[in-house]
Amino acid sequence: MKLNVLDVTLRDGSHSVRHSFTVEQVRAAAKGLNASGVPYFEVSHGDGLGGSSLQYGLSKTDELKLIEAAVSECTTSQVSVLLLPGIGTKEDLQSAASLGVKMARIATHVTEADIGAQHIELARSLGLKTVGFLMMSHMAPVEKIVEQAKLFESYGAEIVYVTDSAGAMLPKDVTERISALRQALQCEIGFHAHNNLSMALANTIAAIKAGATYVDGSMRALGAGAGNTQTEVMAAVLERLGYETGIDLYNLIDTANDVIAPLMQQPQEITGSSLILGYAGVYSSFLLHAQNAAEQFGIDERDILMKVGEMKAVGGQEDLIYEVAQNLASKREVVP
Ligand SMILES: C[C@H](O)CC(=O)C(=O)O
Ligand SMILES: [Mn+2]
Secondary structure, eight states: BOOEEEEOOOTTTOOOOOOOHHHHHHHHHHHHHHHTTTEEEOOSSSTTTTHHHHHTTOOSSOHHHHHHHHHHHHSOOOEEEEEOOOBBOOHHHHHHHHOOOOOOEEEEETTTTTHHOOOOOOOHHOOOOOEEEEEEEGGOOHHHHHHHHHHHHHOOOOOEEOOOSSSSOOOOHHHHHHHHHHHHOOSSEEEEOTTTTSSSSHHHHHHHHOOOEEEBBBGGGGGTOOOOOOOHHHHHHHHHTTTBOOOOOHHHHHHHIIHHHOOSOOOOOOOOHHHHHHTTOOGGHHHHHHHHHHHHTTOHHHHHHHHHHTTTTTTTTTHHHHHHHHHHHHHHOOOO
């Protein structure tokens, strides 16, 4: 059976390197991904097109320059962009499409698919392969996910993703969600994992067994929180399981070793704090913000993440992290 691997190193990995990718780094990674036969890979700010801002982190290099460099290296791979309505605009999507991007993934919180309608319609009208990406999917019961995925499909999405943004799911959670979507939808289904509970590859396999045909990964697992399913490991395991990915494993390992490993700012490991992301169900890209806030207010970053998890904060509420840290600090001061 044929599976479509989508590498997110040059987008989700952007969180992990504080949005510091350069044209040279992107060009080298894109060249390697293309030579390895990875069918799709994503390039944009970690929070999608238009994400460069004080709220989400400023990009070192304009993402359109990164996208242009990536597209220029592709002979067979196709470049995807992520767009969160409210962060990225229709104009951002049009600019990316004019550079030769072939896929758009429109991402909303799992209960807010309706805010993606216009962007999905635009992506289709631009001739892009169009994906609806349901973030923080662990927060909604199966029926809600089915309802929201059907909305995406009705707007024209050709693939709907279950996205474990917090790395909080266990294989049974993935199986339940993907199986229900497989029964309810006509379109293809994808899965995007984070490794905060060390479940990323197991969850990805559960998703495939339940009917997902698109699966995400990142080289060296470079991504928000504890990172994603590691693309080169996934390629090897999928081949061993008898799936066809069309990926040249040695070429991909070389790209991970020679291009990605040298640019990593810290090892992509499950630290105490990234474990708490998964345990408390917190958006993975909150990790570096929590670290900044912890340092600023002298608070344990795990306490901030636990509180943010209790509050069921969702993507876009990064400023809440600083409020929580400030609150914890003020309480600590009054306790003798
Ligand atoms: C904007 C987020 O980083 C998208 C994503 O990769 C996720 O929710 O996971
Ligand atoms: Mn992610």
